[in-house]
Amino acid sequence: MTNRDTIQPLLDQRHQSHHTVDITRKRFRRCKSAPVGEIAPVEMDEIKNDQSGPRSKSILDKLHPSFRKVIIYLVIYLGIGTICFYFVRNKIKGKKIDGVLDSIYFCVVTMTTVGYGDMVPNSATTKLLACVYVFSGMALVGIVLSKAADYLVEKQETLLIKAMHMGRRVGPSEILEEIETNKVRYKCFMIAAFLIVLIVVGTVVLARVERLDTIDAFYCVCATITTLGYGDKSFSTKAGRIFAIFWILTSTLCLGRFFLYVAELNAEKRQKEIVKWVLSRRTTNVDLEEADLDNDGVVGAAEFVVYKLKEMGKINQLDVAAILKEFESLDIDQSGTLSNTDLTLAQSS
Amino acid sequence: MTNRDTIQPLLDQRHQSHHTVDITRKRFRRCKSAPVGEIAPVEMDEIKNDQSGPRSKSILDKLHPSFRKVIIYLVIYLGIGTICFYFVRNKIKGKKIDGVLDSIYFCVVTMTTVGYGDMVPNSATTKLLACVYVFSGMALVGIVLSKAADYLVEKQETLLIKAMHMGRRVGPSEILEEIETNKVRYKCFMIAAFLIVLIVVGTVVLARVERLDTIDAFYCVCATITTLGYGDKSFSTKAGRIFAIFWILTSTLCLGRFFLYVAELNAEKRQKEIVKWVLSRRTTNVDLEEADLDNDGVVGAAEFVVYKLKEMGKINQLDVAAILKEFESLDIDQSGTLSNTDLTLAQSS
Numbered sequence: 112m113t114n115r116d117t118i119q120p121l122l123d124q125r126h127q128s129h130h131t132v133d134i135t136r137k138r139f140r141r142c143k144s145a146p147v148g149e150i151a152p153v154e155m156d157e158i159k160n161d162q163s164g165p166r167s168k169s170i171l172d173k174l175h176p177s178f179r180k181v182i183i184y185l186v187i188y189l190g191i192g193t194i195c196f197y198f199v200r201n202k203i204k205g206k207k208i209d210g211v212l213d214s215i216y217f218c219v220v221t222m223t224t225v226g227y228g229d230m231v232p233n234s235a236t237t238k239l240l241a242c243v244y245v246f247s248g249m250a251l252v253g254i255v256l257s258k259a260a261d262y263l264v265e266k267q268e269t270l271l272i273k274a275m276h277m278g279r280r281v282g283p284s285e286i287l288e289e290i291e292t293n294k295v296r297y298k299c300f301m302i303a304a305f306l307i308v309l310i311v312v313g314t315v316v317l318a319r320v321e322r323l324d325t326i327d328a329f330y331c332v333c334a335t336i337t338t339l340g341y342g343d344k345s346f347s348t349k350a351g352r353i354f355a356i357f358w359i360l361t362s363t364l365c366l367g368r369f370f371l372y373v374a375e376l377n378a379e380k381r382q383k384e385i386v387k388w389v390l391s392r393r394t395t396n397v398d399l400e401e402a403d404l405d406n407d408g409v410v411g412a413a414e415f416v417v418y419k420l421k422e423m424g425k426i427n428q429l430d431v432a433a434i435l436k437e438f439e440s441l442d443i444d445q446s447g448t449l450s451n452t453d454l455t456l457a458q459s460s
Numbered sequence: 461m462t463n464r465d466t467i468q469p470l471l472d473q474r475h476q477s478h479h480t481v482d483i484t485r486k487r488f489r490r491c492k493s494a495p496v497g498e499i500a501p502v503e504m505d506e507i508k509n510d511q512s513g514p515r516s517k518s519i520l521d522k523l524h525p526s527f528r529k530v531i532i533y534l535v536i537y538l539g540i541g542t543i544c545f546y547f548v549r550n551k552i553k554g555k556k557i558d559g560v561l562d563s564i565y566f567c568v569v570t571m572t573t574v575g576y577g578d579m580v581p582n583s584a585t586t587k588l589l590a591c592v593y594v595f596s597g598m599a600l601v602g603i604v605l606s607k608a609a610d611y612l613v614e615k616q617e618t619l620l621i622k623a624m625h626m627g628r629r630v631g632p633s634e635i636l637e638e639i640e641t642n643k644v645r646y647k648c649f650m651i652a653a654f655l656i657v658l659i660v661v662g663t664v665v666l667a668r669v670e671r672l673d674t675i676d677a678f679y680c681v682c683a684t685i686t687t688l689g690y691g692d693k694s695f696s697t698k699a700g701r702i703f704a705i706f707w708i709l710t711s712t713l714c715l716g717r718f719f720l721y722v723a724e725l726n727a728e729k730r731q732k733e734i735v736k737w738v739l740s741r742r743t744t745n746v747d748l749e750e751a752d753l754d755n756d757g758v759v760g761a762a763e764f765v766v767y768k769l770k771e772m773g774k775i776n777q778l779d780v781a782a783i784l785k786e787f788e789s790l791d792i793d794q795s796g797t798l799s800n801t802d803l804t805l806a807q808s809s
Contacts, residue, residue: 225607226688228577241690242682249686253719256724280607292778326584333591337598339575341590342691370602377603386779390786393807396800404762412787413753413762418784425775429641430735434768437739438761448758451745459760 121145181259188251192218192244197396207232208349216352222248222361225335228342252364260368268297295379299372306369309362310336320351336362376431382423389422405437405447476536491502530608537600541593551586553580557698574684577691581605589661601713609717617646644728648721655718658711659685665707666693669700685711729771738771753784754796 131425196203197214206229207213217230221244232238310332317328323344331344348354402410402418410418420426441449545552546563556562566579570593581587586603659681666677672693695704751759751767759767766794769775791798792805 123514153762212548221688224573224686226690227685228689228691229688231692232679238675238679241688242679245682245686245688250713250717250722254723285543319805326587328589330581330591333594334575337573337594338687339570339573339590339594340577340689341575341580342577343580366598370598373599374603387783390782393791394798394803396803399798399800399803402798405760409795409799411754411760411762411797412784413760415781415787415790415798416753416766416783419786420769420775420779423779425779426769430474430769430772430774431740431765433735434765437768438764441743441764446758448759448760449743449748449751449764451748454743454745454748 119382167370178259178262181255184251184255185391187217188222188247189218192222195240196237196243197231199234199237199240202232202234203230204233205309206347207228208347208352212352218244218248219356219359220340221245222252223359224249224338225359225363226342227340227345229345229347249329252367256360256364257368257371260278260364264298264301264368267301268294271301273299295372295375299376300350301368302365302369302372306336306365309358309365313362316351316354317346320348320354321346332362336366338363349357386423465697480563486565527608530604531603534601536567537596538564538567541571544589544593545586548581548583548586548589551581551583552579555696557701559703561698564705565695567593567597568705568708569689570594571601572708573598573687573690574708574712575687575691576689576694578694578696601716605709605713606717606720609713613647613650613717616650617643620646620650638653644721644725648725649716649717651714651721655685655711658707660716662707662711665700665703666695669697669703670695681711684708686717687712735772738768 193211193214196217197210200207200210200214203213203217213230219225220227220230221241224245226245232241249378310329312336314328315333317323317331318325321328321331321344323331323399327344333339334341334344346352398418399410404414404417417426417431421428421431432454438449441453441457446453542560542563545566546560548555549559550565552562552566562579562625568574569576569579570590573594575594581590659678662681662684663674663677665670666680667674670677670680670693672680676693682688682695683690695701747767748759751763753766766775766780770777772779787798790802790806792802795802
């Protein structure tokens with residue numbers, strides 16, 4: 112319960128060796144039980160599942176649960192849309208090729224907000240139906256599909272970094288550290304590469320299948336992935352529309368993610384500047400007074416960490432207050448520290 | 461340097477009064493010098509400016525610096541676009557009314573990716589120009605304009621909450637707490653209200669100025685704010701296009717922000733569930749061992765806070781390691797705690 116006679120191995124280590132980096136590494140490896148939310152965001156059901164023992168493994172279960180859900184949502188959403196617009200296909204004017212295919216194509220062009228205008232609703236009912244469909248489609252793309260895209264990118268990222276380190280021997284903690292440091296950069300890089308592939312494939316297919324010249328094909332690709340969709344060039348053959356269904360969904364999603372990741376990269380850069388500024392800022396007596404959480408006149412390592420994290424804006428006082436409340440309820444003997452004795456007392460009462 | 465003889469006011473307070481909420485409040489009020497990043501995101505230049513004394517105050521300076529920048533970027537971007545498309549106006553086919561107005565209207569319809577298709581580029585050069593313009597427009601809307609929208613919403617939010625509390629006497633810290641707890645909810649609420657106003661205004665103007673019936677006007681509003689832009693209904697009068705320039709920019713931005721805030725609200729809900737789960741989870745001896753940052757055999761309040769924050773995924777080990785390194789460099793007498801003596805020593809050396 113007192114600190115006087117206890118050794119401070121943290122600082123003794125520094126005595127023995129001046130390689131602070133090693134100490135940091137060691138600390139990094141130690142932290143295993145605390146899940147790092149940013150690396151692998153876990154769903155609440157997963158946490159619960161993990162505790163309730165091993166799960167049954169069907170083929171569907173091998174997919175990420177939220178990813179499986181996403182595919183089911185997408186199929187249901189497209190299914191309902193296709194059935195609705197198939198029944199009112201006479202109230203939609205424009206270039207038609209094949210009943211069901213046209214309906215799916217119209218759904219995809221609408222939900223991604225590309226809206227070429229090569230097929231447009233032509234009665235009050237179909238117009239309102241299209242309005243409902245585009246709003247719900249935006250919500251689905253924005254909330255559900257984007258999450259799935261993030262998940263896929265992050266999974267690929269881990270594989271990419273593992274592959275990059277095949278040559279030299281590195282432990283899982285080094286990979287973890289590497290991912291954590293350059294996470295957003297890798298995400299940007301990967302989505303950009305994937306986007307280039309999608310643009311090239313789109314241009315080639317439009318040139319071959321839709322018989323557009325290269326400039327027009329590229330122009331149509333740009334107008335589509337940005338969801339601009341002027342509609343002067345669009346998919347008007349059967350093969351083209353089948354390709355379009357998959358390609359439009361993927362490419363619009365990818366470009367959206369690309370811009371998001373670039374914004375994230377900027378935010379991270381600014382955040383790093385703030386961290387650097389907070390750490391390099393001269394610590395004053397006023398800071399020490401503020402940082403002294405237990406009012407004992409000195410600032411311990413952990414108190415300093417909490418204070419600086421608050422200053423960096425990573426956490427706020429409400430987070431700290433909630434945890435302190437929990438701490439106080441666990442600290443049965445009111446010594447200001449938690450020991451095994453406290454836990455035994457807390458769990459027996 | 462020892463904790464044995466020092467009083468632990470934190471826990472003594474609990475002795476004297478059992479109103480833990482009061483203690484939390486008090487702690488909340490105490491934290492004034494540590495800027496809470498989430499409430500008022502401060503630009504790096506601002507921090508530097510604040511330290512370098514009072515600034516000169518021109519009219520432009522009264523605006524938020526990043527907001528001023530946004531308006532300048534937008535004007536420059538629209539200006540360049542208008543000049544470019546004005547010079548190639550013969551290579552753009554579609555319904556034209558007035559040279560310069562058409563060019564601005566075309567720029568806005570393109571940069572927001574509405575893309576009605578009522579005016580489309582008609583040569584290789586204009587097509588490629590439109591491609592460049594839509595990509596840069598997306599970046600501008602996504603990164604710069606959205607930030608400005610967030611800033612405006614947050615500013616309005618503070619005013620709203622202040623107005624709501626006009627009746628009862630509350631200190632600035634209570635308002636701060638209120639904002640922090642329900643921040644995202646208020647943001648959602650405000651943007652939804654603003655969106656409804658924009659939809660109503662848009663429908664009325666389209667019905668009156670463009671002489672569309674109500675269903676068609678509403679359909680065109682929906683097709684525009686979602687950036688669907690089929691193009692079967694669009695702005696084709698001079699007054700309509702002048703209105704469109706401002707209305708399209710505002711309403712597309714608002715709907716985008718609305719979906720983002722809803723997603724944020726969901727994320728926050730999930731985050732709160734995780735926090736609740738982490739706090740209600742039974743603390744074990746293994747946890748204590750992991751949480752013990754300075755390896756003294758017991759876990760202090762701040763150590764517990766750092767451990768739980770890590771478990772919640774709010775911070776990661778890299779953040780902690782960087783701050784610990786700074787702590788060690790400040791702790792000149794290597795006592796494991798920072799005191800005024802350490803600071804004097806550190807600053808004299």
